[in-house]
Amino acid sequence: MIFAEYLLLSSLVLGVQLFLHQTQRIQFVEVNDSAKIHCSSTENLEGGSSMFWYLRREGEKPTCIKHCLDDQNVGKFVCKHETHSSTLEISNVQKTESGIYYCAYRYSSYLIFGNGTTLIVGDSYTNSSWVMLLVPFPWGSQVTGTANLACVIHGVSSLVHVSWSVSGELQEQRLTHSLKAKDGSLTLINHISVPMDTWTSGKNFTCEVKFNSSGTSVKKSTRYLTGDFPGPACCL
Ligand SMILES: *[C@@H]1O[C@H](CO)[C@@H](O)[C@H](O)[C@H]1NC(C)=O
Ligand SMILES: *[C@@H]1O[C@H](CO)[C@@H](O)[C@H](O)[C@H]1NC(C)=O
Ligand SMILES: *[C@@H]1O[C@H](CO)[C@@H](O)[C@H](O)[C@H]1NC(C)=O
Ligand SMILES: *[C@@H]1O[C@H](CO)[C@@H](O)[C@H](O)[C@H]1NC(C)=O
Ligand SMILES: *[C@@H]1O[C@H](CO)[C@@H](O)[C@H](O)[C@H]1NC(C)=O
16 A cells, blocks of 8 residues: 555656647648657657657547557658657648647656647638627626626637737637537637736736737737726616
8 A cells, every 4th residue: 555655646746857849839720731749858759669649629539640669650630759749740631620739748648638729720710700708797897806808709610819918918828718609610718817906006917819820819808997887877
């Protein structure tokens, strides 16, 4: 029993020394092109036989798509190795292969994951796409001390890249929630929480949405407006 615990502890301690870095957070690629997703390691990957790749599609659980061990360098997914890195090459990418790609390394009995690279294939923009910002309700949010803002991206065919900036300062990446409509289109909701006084100080909050590899993106900005808000009674 004690021995088993010792083994677990020592493997955890050793395992912690290996980190997988996926420095590219987002990659846009055209349909039918090939994508290369890079993963580097702080330790020698020993030829990559313990390397795996997982794909998490929007609204699904991550699934293992490649074990680099039996790599014959054929097929859709190919692993390329160097001592401290592994690259997954995906040929002839299709829209359904958009998602977050995670590299993983099996260390004794558990897996160490990279932070993931989001792959967006083709153009997610459709003729019904729009972006809207939802701001805190002026009376309700005072109570909690937290201001929640949401960026709603309606009517897209696939993933998009969302980034927030507060008065020009880029914020940490946030998780996106998605809803699928009957026609298969997606509505994505990405939200940011800030202390109430950050919001009421009048800073400029901008949500930037990139739908494809073209240089243009859609930006929506808002800020807290001082002055008296009309009471709820006027809506009745
Ligand atoms: C992964 O992301 C977390 C949170 O953003 C960060 O603290 C960590 O350093 C990242 N890890 C690597 C290996 O890049
Ligand atoms: C991708 O390839 C298929 C089959 O070769 C072709 O029909 C389709 O038009 C191509 N799509 C794009 C966007 O190039
Ligand atoms: C939007 O595009 C679809 C096909 O992609 C088309 O069937 C539809 O008529 C278009 N709607 C409008 C309002 O242009
Ligand atoms: C907020 O900043 C964006 C760019 O960072 C700018 O385009 C926009 O006009 C600003 N909005 C307000 C309300 O100041
Ligand atoms: C790409 O996204 C922009 C909005 O950011 C949109 O106007 C444009 O139609 C999209 N498609 C292409 C091919 O640029």
